Amino acid sequence: MYLNWIFSERTWEMKSSAIREILKITELPDVISFAGGLPAPELFPVDELKEACESVLTKFGPRSLQYSITLGYPPLRKFLAERLSKRGIKVGFEDVMITAGSQQGLDLVGKAFLDRGSFVIVENPTYLGALHAFKAYNPHFITVEMDEEGMILEQVEEHIKKSKPRLIYAVSNFQNPSGITMSKKRRERLVELAKEYYIPVIDDNPYGELRFKGEDLPYLKELGGDWIIELGTFSKLISPGLRIGWIVVSKEVMGVFEKLKQGADLHTSTFAQHMIYEYVKNGNLDRHIELLKKEYSKRRDAMISALKKYCPEGVRWTEPEGGLFLWVFLPEGVSATGLLDKAVERKVAYVPGKPFFAKEDKDNTLRLNFSNASCEKIEEGIKRLAQVFKEYL
Numbered sequence: 325m326y327l328n329w330i331f332s333e334r335t336w337e338m339k340s341s342a343i344r345e346i347l348k349i350t351e352l353p354d355v356i357s358f359a360g361g362l363p364a365p366e367l368f369p370v371d372e373l374k375e376a377c378e379s380v381l382t383k384f385g386p387r388s389l390q391y392s393i394t395l396g397y398p399p400l401r402k403f404l405a406e407r408l409s410k411r412g413i414k415v416g417f418e419d420v421m422i423t424a425g426s427q428q429g430l431d432l433v434g435k436a437f438l439d440r441g442s443f444v445i446v447e448n449p450t451y452l453g454a455l456h457a458f459k460a461y462n463p464h465f466i467t468v469e470m471d472e473e474g475m476i477l478e479q480v481e482e483h484i485k486k487s488k489p490r491l492i493y494a495v496s497n498f499q500n501p502s503g504i505t506m507s508k509k510r511r512e513r514l515v516e517l518a519k520e521y522y523i524p525v526i527d528d529n530p531y532g533e534l535r536f537k538g539e540d541l542p543y544l545k546e547l548g549g550d551w552i553i554e555l556g557t558f559s560k561l562i563s564p565g566l567r568i569g570w571i572v573v574s575k576e577v578m579g580v581f582e583k584l585k586q587g588a589d590l591h592t593s594t595f596a597q598h599m600i601y602e603y604v605k606n607g608n609l610d611r612h613i614e615l616l617k618k619e620y621s622k623r624r625d626a627m628i629s630a631l632k633k634y635c636p637e638g639v640r641w642t643e644p645e646g647g648l649f650l651w652v653f654l655p656e657g658v659s660a661t662g663l664l665d666k667a668v669e670r671k672v673a674y675v676p677g678k679p680f681f682a683k684e685d686k687d688n689t690l691r692l693n694f695s696n697a698s699c700e701k702i703e704e705g706i707k708r709l710a711q712v713f714k715e716y717l
């Protein structure tokens with residue numbers, strides 16, 4: 325029998341993620357892949373998590389396997405509130421909700437604030453997963469160009485006046501995909517705009533703690549208080565597979581998020597929350613982050629020196645002070661999408677920049693991840709990639 329499925333309107337504009345398709349090719353054997361956004365698996369704290377796991381089962385037994393409250397495990401929320409307070413974000417545990425990664429935070433934000441046709445301001449380029457999450461709510465994206473200091477705020481103000489957007493979405497620290505960090509001046513001005521025009525800003529911040537160089541800048545939430553919705557995650561700090569993130573919002577917004585999360589999944593895994601709490605409460609987190617920063621910093625340096633050594637004239641890249649990615653600009657008119665096949669033939673892969681642009685794309689850009697390969701692999705992979713650039717530019 326032939327069934328004529330009638331899918332909801334919200335599914336119509338959803339395409340399967342371009343990155344997932346690319347990752348399938350890049351997982352072929354011998355390919356050195358700079359395509360995924362994966363943390364280094366050899367650095368996952370497997371032994372400590374094993375101990376945490378045993379300790380949770382011994383101490384809490386069935387309670388750690390039971391349903392639990394929607395907002396999340398209170399001791400973990402308290403830990404996060406205290407950690408944020410140390411960075412000048414004065415919040416209590418009641419302002420923190422645990423989510424299934426920050427990806428769920430993005431979906432909840434979309435559900436809470438966007439109707440069909442609502443305007444949402446995004447950086448150009450921006451995190452593809454946010455575009456994907458928001459698209460389910462059929463908004464209009466307004467794109468704002470970036471320079472080395474982040475979003476160009478004159479454009480933001482113009483768009484606010486013209487379209488009265490519901491949200492401004494930013495990845496202020498070591499942005500995925502560009503590696504760009506918003507300057508202090510721009511942070512201050514963005515917060516002023518949010519307050520002046522009553523527009524909430526989402527600061528999606530998975531990489532803020534992964535700074536290897538330079539000085540920490542104040543988080544948007546520290547500067548903007550209730551106007552900023554902060555999303556955080558343990559994905560890049562402990563493990564993405566455990567799916568533990570958080571969202572920090574003011575009390576009146578929290579009530580709405582709580583109801584939405586209840587409808588989505590009741591609560592985030594009780595066991596995973598207990599396990600993470602058991603791990604972090606003994607001071608393991610800072611030690612582990614130091615280890616990550618040391619190793620990722622080496623890998624970032626290896627990638628930048630290989631780019632300098634091997635790339636032909638006309639190729640430029642960002643030099644982020646943290647995070648997982650850098651962004652490459654090929655000369656105008658060259659298509660990074662077109663070159664991907666040639667790169668894969670040479671057994672190296674990247675993600676073309678195109679899918680990260682909500683609207684006007686720049687196909688001469690590409691994203692390179694430096695956290696997932698060893699320094700030796702990075703050097704060899706960039707050498708192969710530069711060879712492709714030399715042949716086709």
Ligand SMILES: Cc1ncc(COP(=O)(O)O)c(C=O)c1O
Binds near residue numbers: 453557559
């Ligand atoms: C900017 C940004 N936001 C959110 C996410 C999703 O992270 P999580 O694993 O916490 O859902 C990612 C993952 O790469 C990201 O880069």
